[in-house]
Amino acid sequence: MLQINKVHHIAIICSDYQKSKTFYTNILGLTIVQEIYREERQSYKLDLALNGNYIVEIFSFPNPPQRPSKPEAAGLRHLAFEVDDIQLTRDFLVNKNIRSEEIRVDEHTKKHFFFIADPDDLPIEFYEK
Structure with a gap:
């Protein structure tokens, strides 16, 4: 039987990196574990923690497509x-x-x-x- 210990993290692709960084850190209070700029992808990767536990990754990519609909769309x-x-x-x-x-x-x-x-x-x- 497969044994899963816990959810490791959730990844989110944002359209405006600074807005999302501010929202998740200043509003929700998540703390920054690590922030990396990946030149080859023109992308930031922001690792965030809640109460010391790494839980969310925020990615920025140039011109990501919009989410197709509200929460009832297939996917997360x-x-x-x-x-x-x-x-x-x-x-x-x-x-x-x-x-x-x-x-x-x-x-x-x-x-x-x-x-x-x-x-x-x-x-x-x-x-x-």
Whole structure:
């Protein structure tokens, strides 16, 4: 049987590297592990951590194609972060001028959650612990 230990990282290709870097570090509070510029690809690679755990890679490429549709497109649906206080999290993001949907309740777990979008309109979910 295949044994998977954990999710190692999630990779995101952005359209505006500085905007995405600011969003993921200054707004979401992820910390930079390493930042590399790959001249041959005209691409940045930004490795980010949450609480010391490496989790997200941000890539920039010249003129990447747009995502075909909202979360219902085939492929990765969204990135979700667990939080202790869902209302406090939403209030913090709204105060940073991040558009947020209203808090909803998961019909199966009864936990609260909501979505925002990153600078490339990729869906990010916040889910209560």
